[in-house]
Amino acid sequence: MLRRDNIAAKVSLSLHTEDLQLVEPSRKFEDNFLAMAAEYLREGDKYEKERYRAAIRDFSAYLRGLHDAAKGVALPEGHVPATTYWLVRDGETIVATSSIRHWLTPSLLHEGGHVGYGTRPSERRKGYGKIVCAKTLEKAGEMGLDRVLITCDTDNTASAKIIQANGGALENRVIAHTTGKQKNRYWIDVQTARPGVL
Numbered sequence: 001m002l003r004r005d006n007i008a009a010k011v012s013l014s015l016h017t018e019d020l021q022l023v024e025p026s027r028k029f030e031d032n033f034l035a036m037a038a039e040y041l042r043e044g045d046k047y048e049k050e051r052y053r054a055a056i057r058d059f060s061a062y063l064r065g066l067h068d069a070a071k072g073v074a075l076p077e078g079h080v081p082a083t084t085y086w087l088v089r090d091g092e093t094i095v096a097t098s099s100i101r102h103w104l105t106p107s108l109l110h111e112g113g114h115v116g117y118g119t120r121p122s123e124r125r126k127g128y129g130k131i132v133c134a135k136t137l138e139k140a141g142e143m144g145l146d147r148v149l150i151t152c153d154t155d156n157t158a159s160a161k162i163i164q165a166n167g168g169a170l171e172n173r174v175i176a177h178t179t180g181k182q183k184n185r186y187w188i189d190v191q192t193a194r195p196g197v198l
């Protein structure tokens with residue numbers, strides 16, 4: 001079995017000169033976050049555009065919503081608590097984001113999974129997707145999860161590579177109820193996670 005620290009070391013090799021920290025969202029990065037949000041408005045899909053438009057409209061409310069979601073406060077019907085992280089390069093640039101849903105509902109078990117991530121449009125294809133996934137899996141282990149489900153559309157080659165590089169084992173392929181698209185479901189054992197190895 002691949003050890004999580006080996007995976008982390010492998011995926012971080014090319015970025016060894018950079019300081020990459022996975023942090024919880026904070027006002028400290030407001031200006032950089034808004035610059036990233038503007039990129040998503042130009043280049044994101046419709047869900048990303050919707051999310052980041054709301055964030056630009058009222059950053060304080062957006063931040064409050066993320067903190068509430070992490071604590072399970074004021075959750076929309078059917079949602080579970082979810083913690084969001086930002087991967088920050090050299091203390092100032094958000095290069096990727098991720099989130100961990102604390103447990104699975106039937107819908108998350110079918111197609112949503114525990115972990116989601118995205119790389120800032122201008123920072124793609126530099127290895128940050130693999131890094132943000134690796135670091136988020138460490139957090140999931142610290143949170144007490146044993147196994148993490150990650151799903152991706154079958155045509156999302158980049159995400160499939162990220163999941164496989166992080167030790168994902170394909171369980172099966174399903175049709176997503178929300179989109180009608182085919183999704184691959186992967187499980188990752190996070191028991192071997194070692195905080196602080198990246």
Ligand SMILES: CC(C)(COP(=O)(O)OP(=O)(O)OC[C@H]1O[C@@H](n2cnc3c(N)ncnc32)[C@H](O)[C@@H]1OP(=O)(O)O)[C@@H](O)C(=O)NCCC(=O)NCCS
Nearest residue numbers: 117118119124125126127128129130151152157158159161
């Ligand atoms: C998927 C996503 C996170 C990839 O982020 P990234 O930072 O570019 O990923 P990485 O640089 O770590 O690349 C991982 C691998 O995918 C490959 N890759 C990246 N973008 C690719 C693309 N558009 N097409 C094909 N391969 C791609 C990389 O070359 C790399 O391959 P390698 O393992 O052979 O070296 C990013 O494209 C994104 O945010 N997409 C929108 C949100 C999304 O799809 N999230 C995942 C939901 S399951």
